[in-house]
Amino acid sequence: MSTKPSTPDEYIASLPDDRGEAITQLREAINKNLPKGFKECLPYGMLGWVVPHETYPAGYHCDPSKPLMLMALASNKSGISLHHLGLYANKELTEWFQGEWTKYATRKLDMGKGCIRFKKMDDIPVALIGQLATKLSPAEWVGFYEKALKSRAK
Numbered sequence: 001m002s003t004k005p006s007t008p009d010e011y012i013a014s015l016p017d018d019r020g021e022a023i024t025q026l027r028e029a030i031n032k033n034l035p036k037g038f039k040e041c042l043p044y045g046m047l048g049w050v051v052p053h054e055t056y057p058a059g060y061h062c063d064p065s066k067p068l069m070l071m072a073l074a075s076n077k078s079g080i081s082l083h084h085l086g087l088y089a090n091k092e093l094t095e096w097f098q099g100e101w102t103k104y105a106t107r108k109l110d111m112g113k114g115c116i117r118f119k120k121m122d123d124i125p126v127a128l129i130g131q132l133a134t135k136l137s138p139a140e141w142v143g144f145y146e147k148a149l150k151s152r153a154k
Contacts, residue, residue: 008040008047019075022121023047026073026082029130037138038070046083048072051138061149070141071133079119082129086136088114089144093135097128104128
């Protein structure tokens, strides 16, 4: 019986080689560029970066026992997905990202509201993801998040 990974390194070690290599590159770019204050962990069974409870005690509104997530990487059946909730919450950030995409990638952008899907491991724009990681501090992300919660409550 296999056990679920409990650390980011265990998560990456559990992946096929091509996925592990791609996620390692993305992880390094994110960790190098993400503003201070985020914490790397395994929220929801994927590699993620959160605003820890020490900084934002309220946590995620649907389950306050979980910290507020900004980014996550997951290996799934069809490829790798990068979830960046700031893209979902911030129109200007989304427009910047979509405008930069063609400067870094040769394939068409496969993106939902806050999810970027990579089907080919050899064409992931790691440098662009590193730049994306720089765009929101924990305080800025909490501000966008709380504004979105207030607008939903109306």
